[in-house]
Amino acid sequence: MANYEPILLRNRGVEGSRTLGVYELRGGYQAVRKALKMTPEEVVEEVKKANLRGRGGAGFPAGMKWSFLPKDRKTTYLCVNGDESEPPTFSNRVLMEHDPHQLIEGVIIAAYAVQAQVAYIYLRVEFHEPFHVLQRAVDEAYAKGYLGRKVFGSDFNVEVYLHRGAGAYVCGEETGLIESLEGKRGWPRIKPPFPAIEGLFRKPTIVNNVETLCNVPHIIERGAAWFTSVGPSHSTGPKLFCISGPVNKPGCYEWSMDLSVQELIEDPRFGGGMRDGKKVKCVLPGGISMGALCASELHMKMDFEDPRKFGLLGLGTAAAVVLDESIDIRIVLRNLARFYAMESCGQCTQCREGTSWMHKIADRIARGAGRLEDLDLILQTARNMGMMPGLSICGLPDGATYPIETVVKKFRGELEERIRAQPREEVGQTLAVVN
Amino acid sequence: MAWIPLDRNKPAFPKDAPPILTEAVREKIRFFFSRYATRRAVLLPALHVVQDALGHVSMQAMTEIAELLEIHPSEVMDTVSFYTHFWTHPKGKKVIVACRSISCEALGGQKVIDAVKQHLHVREHGTTADGTYSFMTEECLAGCDHAPCLLIGERMHKQVKPEDVPKLLADAGNDRIAAPRSDLFDAPAAKGGASNGRPGGGSSAETVGATSDIREMREA
Structure with missing residues (x-):
C-alpha cells in the first residue's frame, strides 16, 4: 500500500477547524471562487468527467444525476442527505463535526452547478453536535457574504437551510427524504418520476450525500484528472472508511479505494488489529445492508466492484463492523x-x-x-x-x-x-x- | 411512535380550552414559513419547536399547529405518529436514547441498556417517578466508533460501561453539550437584519426561490 495524504479529512485535528477563518487559511473557499467563474455546465461537466460516484450507498455518478435536470426548469432544489442512519456508519458525522465549511463549500458549488436557489441540509435529529457546529458555520458563511444573495460578489443567489429529521431510517432514501422535508411521513415515492424531474415541492430536485458533496470542491480545485488518478480505475477518488466493533482503533479513516478489508482491520494506520488478539468471525463491510463476509473472505477490496464477487450488494457506505469469534x-x-x-x-x-x-x-x-x-x-x-x-x-x-x-x-x-x-x-x- | 388510545365519548381536549401554544412559540414557528414553499413543510420544524417548549406534542398542540399551518389536524397526527422522536404523552425532562445497533450490541450494549433500566426502574418509553428521565432505544445513533453509546438529551456518552451508569445518571449536566448556539435557527424574535439579508428570517426577508414558489402555488 502506497502512501496517501488525506484530502477530505485534512482539517481533522487542526485547531479551530470548525471556523471559517481556519478553513480559509488552509486553502478553503478557493474552489468555489474558481467554480463561480466557470459556467454551471462546465462545473457539471468537470464532475461528470471525474466520475464522482455517490458516497451514500448506491454509488450513482453525481455528475450524471445533475445532468438529468430538465433544461427549461425555473426552480431547482438541492437536498443534502445527512440522515446517516445506516449502522455502523458515521463518516458524515465526522465530516460535519470537524470540517463543516468543506461541506458548505461543496453545497455552494453543487447548487451553482445545478442552479438551485435553495439548498436544504437534512440532518438526523440525533446529530445534536454536528447540527450546532454546522449551523454556526452556516451563520459565519452568511455573515461573510458566502451565502445568500450575490455570493462571493457573483450574480448567483443561494439560501442554505438546515432541516432536522425526527428519527426514521427510511428518510435517508432520497424520495423519503423529500417527503419528510415536505412535512409528511417519510414514505418513499414511486419512481419515475425521479427527483431530478419532479422532486421537492414537485420541482426538479437533486439529492446528494454529505460525503459526495465534500468531494466536489477538490474536484474543481485539482481537476477531474487528479480525481480519476486516485485509486483503481473503476473506483476513483478519496473515500472515507469507518471501522467499528472489537478492534483496537475504531474510527473513520480516509484512503483510496484500493484497500482490502484485512488491511482495514489489521493495519496500524486503520483498525490496528483485533482487541485481545481475538480472531475475526464475521465482517459486515459496507454498512449492514450490503451483507456479511466470513473470515476467509477478508481479501475483498473496498471498492465499487469487488463486493459483488462475494455475494454482497455493493460497497454501500464503506463502514465495516467487525465481529470476533466470541459472538454468537x-x-x-x-x-x-x-x-x-x-x-x-x-x-x-x-x-x-x-x-x-x-x-x-x-x-x-x-x-x-x-x-x-x-x-x-x-x-x-x-x-x-x-x-x-x-x-x-x-x-x-x-x-x-x-x-x-x-x-x-x-x-x-x-x-x-x-x-x-x-x-x-x-x-x-x-x-x-x-x- | 406510540398508538394513541382515544376515548370517543369525550373530546380529546375541551373545545373552550385556552390555547397552549404561546405567542412566542407561534412566532418561532412562523419564523420558518419563508424557508419552505408550502406551509406543511414547516411541520417538522414546528413539531420540534413545540416539543422543546412543551415537552411533548399533545392532541391540542397538534390541532393548534394544524391551524397555524393551514392543514388538517389528521395530517399533523399522521406525521407525528411516524417519527420516533416525537412524544405524544408527557416525557421526562431528559430523554435517554440507548443504541442497540450491531456495533453496540457486540461490545456489550445490552448490558448498558439493562443497567439503565434497572437503575431507573423504567421500561422502554417509560418515565422515572420523579419525572427526570424517559428511556427509549434506537437502532443506531451513528456513534459506532464509540460503542456502546448512550444519548442523554443532546450529549452523546461514549464507550459506556454498565458500572458507569449510576454515576453518569447522577450528573446534572449530562444532557448538555458545550457547542455554541446559533441565533439564526431558533431565536428569531430579537434578531435584526443581518448584513446579507436575513436567511429565512420572517416574512419580510426576500428569500430567493422559496418565497416566489409560495406565491406561485397559492395562485395556482
Missing part, C-alpha cells in the same frame, strides 16, 4: 433482522410483513427455540421482498435481504449446530417486536 452468530442474525423490522416504513406489504417475519424467526432462533427449517424459511422470506424482485417502492427491503441471506448462507454450519444443540442452551433475551 444467532445474536448477529437477530440484531440485523430487528433493524429492518423496526425501520421498515410500512408502506409496501412485502417489506412491512417480511421484515417482521424475519425478525420473529431470527428471534426464535436466538432464543434457542429455532428449528432447522427456519433457516430455509428465513431465506425464502428474505428473497421475496424488495425492489429487485419488483415488490417494493424503495431499496430498504433489498438492504434487508442481503445481510440475512449472506449470514444464513455463510454461517449455516454454525447456525445448524446451534439449533441442534438446543434446548439446553439459552441465549440472550427476548425483545418485543413492537415497542
Whole structure:
C-alpha cells in the first residue's frame, strides 16, 4: 500500500477547524471562487468527467444525476442527505463535526452547478453536535457574504437551510427524504418520476450525500484528472472508511479505494488489529445492508466492484463492523433482522410483513427455540421482498435481504449446530417486536 | 411512535380550552414559513419547536399547529405518529436514547441498556417517578466508533460501561453539550437584519426561490 495524504479529512485535528477563518487559511473557499467563474455546465461537466460516484450507498455518478435536470426548469432544489442512519456508519458525522465549511463549500458549488436557489441540509435529529457546529458555520458563511444573495460578489443567489429529521431510517432514501422535508411521513415515492424531474415541492430536485458533496470542491480545485488518478480505475477518488466493533482503533479513516478489508482491520494506520488478539468471525463491510463476509473472505477490496464477487450488494457506505469469534452468530442474525423490522416504513406489504417475519424467526432462533427449517424459511422470506424482485417502492427491503441471506448462507454450519444443540442452551433475551 | 388510545365519548381536549401554544412559540414557528414553499413543510420544524417548549406534542398542540399551518389536524397526527422522536404523552425532562445497533450490541450494549433500566426502574418509553428521565432505544445513533453509546438529551456518552451508569445518571449536566448556539435557527424574535439579508428570517426577508414558489402555488 502506497502512501496517501488525506484530502477530505485534512482539517481533522487542526485547531479551530470548525471556523471559517481556519478553513480559509488552509486553502478553503478557493474552489468555489474558481467554480463561480466557470459556467454551471462546465462545473457539471468537470464532475461528470471525474466520475464522482455517490458516497451514500448506491454509488450513482453525481455528475450524471445533475445532468438529468430538465433544461427549461425555473426552480431547482438541492437536498443534502445527512440522515446517516445506516449502522455502523458515521463518516458524515465526522465530516460535519470537524470540517463543516468543506461541506458548505461543496453545497455552494453543487447548487451553482445545478442552479438551485435553495439548498436544504437534512440532518438526523440525533446529530445534536454536528447540527450546532454546522449551523454556526452556516451563520459565519452568511455573515461573510458566502451565502445568500450575490455570493462571493457573483450574480448567483443561494439560501442554505438546515432541516432536522425526527428519527426514521427510511428518510435517508432520497424520495423519503423529500417527503419528510415536505412535512409528511417519510414514505418513499414511486419512481419515475425521479427527483431530478419532479422532486421537492414537485420541482426538479437533486439529492446528494454529505460525503459526495465534500468531494466536489477538490474536484474543481485539482481537476477531474487528479480525481480519476486516485485509486483503481473503476473506483476513483478519496473515500472515507469507518471501522467499528472489537478492534483496537475504531474510527473513520480516509484512503483510496484500493484497500482490502484485512488491511482495514489489521493495519496500524486503520483498525490496528483485533482487541485481545481475538480472531475475526464475521465482517459486515459496507454498512449492514450490503451483507456479511466470513473470515476467509477478508481479501475483498473496498471498492465499487469487488463486493459483488462475494455475494454482497455493493460497497454501500464503506463502514465495516467487525465481529470476533466470541459472538454468537444467532445474536448477529437477530440484531440485523430487528433493524429492518423496526425501520421498515410500512408502506409496501412485502417489506412491512417480511421484515417482521424475519425478525420473529431470527428471534426464535436466538432464543434457542429455532428449528432447522427456519433457516430455509428465513431465506425464502428474505428473497421475496424488495425492489429487485419488483415488490417494493424503495431499496430498504433489498438492504434487508442481503445481510440475512449472506449470514444464513455463510454461517449455516454454525447456525445448524446451534439449533441442534438446543434446548439446553439459552441465549440472550427476548425483545418485543413492537415497542 | 406510540398508538394513541382515544376515548370517543369525550373530546380529546375541551373545545373552550385556552390555547397552549404561546405567542412566542407561534412566532418561532412562523419564523420558518419563508424557508419552505408550502406551509406543511414547516411541520417538522414546528413539531420540534413545540416539543422543546412543551415537552411533548399533545392532541391540542397538534390541532393548534394544524391551524397555524393551514392543514388538517389528521395530517399533523399522521406525521407525528411516524417519527420516533416525537412524544405524544408527557416525557421526562431528559430523554435517554440507548443504541442497540450491531456495533453496540457486540461490545456489550445490552448490558448498558439493562443497567439503565434497572437503575431507573423504567421500561422502554417509560418515565422515572420523579419525572427526570424517559428511556427509549434506537437502532443506531451513528456513534459506532464509540460503542456502546448512550444519548442523554443532546450529549452523546461514549464507550459506556454498565458500572458507569449510576454515576453518569447522577450528573446534572449530562444532557448538555458545550457547542455554541446559533441565533439564526431558533431565536428569531430579537434578531435584526443581518448584513446579507436575513436567511429565512420572517416574512419580510426576500428569500430567493422559496418565497416566489409560495406565491406561485397559492395562485395556482
